[in-house]
Amino acid sequence: MEKSEIYKLLTKELNTSIVKIDEPMSKHTNFKIGGNADIFVTAKTIDDIQSILKLTKEHQIPLTVLGNGSNVLVLDKGIRGIVLKVALNNYTIEKKESYAKIEVEAGVLLGMLAQILLKEQIANFEFAAGIPGTIGGAIKMNAGAYGGEIKDIVKSVTYLDENANLVTISNEKCMFSYRHSIFFNKKWVIVKAIFELPYGNTEEIKQKMDEYAQNRKEKQPIHLPSAGSTFKRGEDFITAKIIDECGLKGFRVGDAQVSTMHAGFIVNIGNATATNVLEVIEHVKQVVLEKTGKKIELEIEVLGDLYKGVNK
Secondary structure, three states: OOHHHHHHHHHHHOOOOEEEEEEEHHHOOOOOOOOEEEEEEEEOOHHHHHHHHHHHHHHOOOEEEEOOOOOEEEOOOOEEEEEEEEOOOOEEEEEOOOOEEEEEEOOOEHHHHHHHHHHOOEOOOHHHOOOOOEHHHHHHOOOEEOOEEHHHOEEEEEEEOOOOOEEEEEOHHHOOEOOEOOOOOOOOEEEEEEEEEOEOOHHHHHHHHHHHHHHHHHHOOOOOOEEEEOEOOOOOOOHHHHHHHOOOOOOEEOOEEEOOOOOOEEEEOOOOOHHHHHHHHHHHHHHHHHHHOOOOOEOOEEEOOOOOOOOO
16 A cells, blocks of 8 residues: 555544654654654554554554654664554552552653652652653563563553454563563554552652662763663673673764763764664674674664564
């Protein structure tokens, strides 16, 4: 189906969503990299997401789901079909006697929720305050930092399945593991989650958040575009440490560079292309394997036309 036909279908069916044609993905990723999406939809209601799922299934249109674009690399040729940005931004807080029940939609930013919970004196979300993603993306990859992970605080997750049915599953059925969940490789769209969190002291919560923020500022290249930590940690090694020991800090192809501040990050120091980033990734993987015998794996997700072996 032609892009113009898909565009007409969507604009006819959707109520509140914003639909764009040939949208540069560099505008929607923290890497500031990526070719055009054939169709880019910013979906603001569950009803509209259900309509999109039904349309893509009926007409066999490829669908890519996006949160905040913070953990992805979009290839230079862009993304075929529809890119669905989940922009569901509502939340409620129900205060029980010994804990708070937070129901939050998938498009809410982790940093924003952290600030809200701070004001409400609700603890145990501090680890997520500096992660630049959405609730949906964080659940999909079981995001974590500073000893905390999403799996530790999620009570349940509600998603739309491939038939656009609303389904709610418990934490246990999410099959969380390191940077992984049941939502990988599924044609499901996370729409909301419930967290149960204890109360805490405002000053102590803020102190933790400030400490983590300062640590990121001092040790991570947050001043440059990137997709965060590029590689997963190893089972018996710290990936950034062995990349550094292999002399790879500062290695560069075009404007894609292994950060000179933190070897676990590949950064865009100007106008890097996805091809530049992939060449840096492959070089780092190869050198680490040759020098240490260790295989390192990507933590970031590569979206767009397939690139042989890159997601391994």
